[in-house]
Amino acid sequence: MRNRRYGRGFAGNSRRRPKPSYLPVILILCLSVGCGYATAKYVVDPVVNYVPQIGEKVAEKQADKDSKKESKESSAAKETTRVVEDNVKVKNAGKLKGYAVQLGCYSDQAAAEKARKAAKQDGLQVVEQSGMYKVVGTICKTQEEARSEMAGLPEGTKGFVTEVYE
Incomplete structure (x- = not known):
């Protein structure tokens, strides 16, 4: 009979291991970075840099009222001007x-x-x-x-x- 001390085939066969796949790791990293970016942009930033929009609307209405008053008081020469003047x-x-x-x-x-x-x-x-x-x-x-x-x-x-x- 044969001596089976070394096993079948050549000596390197018994030490082979399957290669690890890095694709799932890379995919998980990309998803986590994307979720972090989206959270920072659409959740954290609006909360931190919140500016109430109601103040702008009130200012716009006030500016409209002021411009109506000025247009009634302006002379014919001012109405034809194409540049705003300030004093x-x-x-x-x-x-x-x-x-x-x-x-x-x-x-x-x-x-x-x-x-x-x-x-x-x-x-x-x-x-x-x-x-x-x-x-x-x-x-x-x-x-x-x-x-x-x-x-x-x-x-x-x-x-x-x-x-x-x-």
Whole structure:
């Protein structure tokens, strides 16, 4: 008879183990990361960064009421303006020369001249003020005159009333 000390086949057969499958581990990790992200985005973040929406609605209603009051009080020149004006007081840069409709402001005089020519309107001029070059229309004595000048701008031209200093 044969000696069966080593078993059947060659010696390496008895030590083989099945290879582990990492697919379920990777799948579980991906699902847990996805669930954590979804929880953080849709549950935790809205709770932590909660801002009541009712305050915005009240503010919108108040703004609507204020705009209705202002529209009733505005003059014909204000109704034709295309830019909202606010009454912000700035530091004076010298003696006030007047008010004008400003169409642009540039740091380079050549760029301001180019914009003035491109506007193709009569009466535009370039004024240097505080190191900036402004393209303005006719300089008027009062803001009301400047607003009436702004009402005469061609359709599609945007501008606003500004103070011009000497």
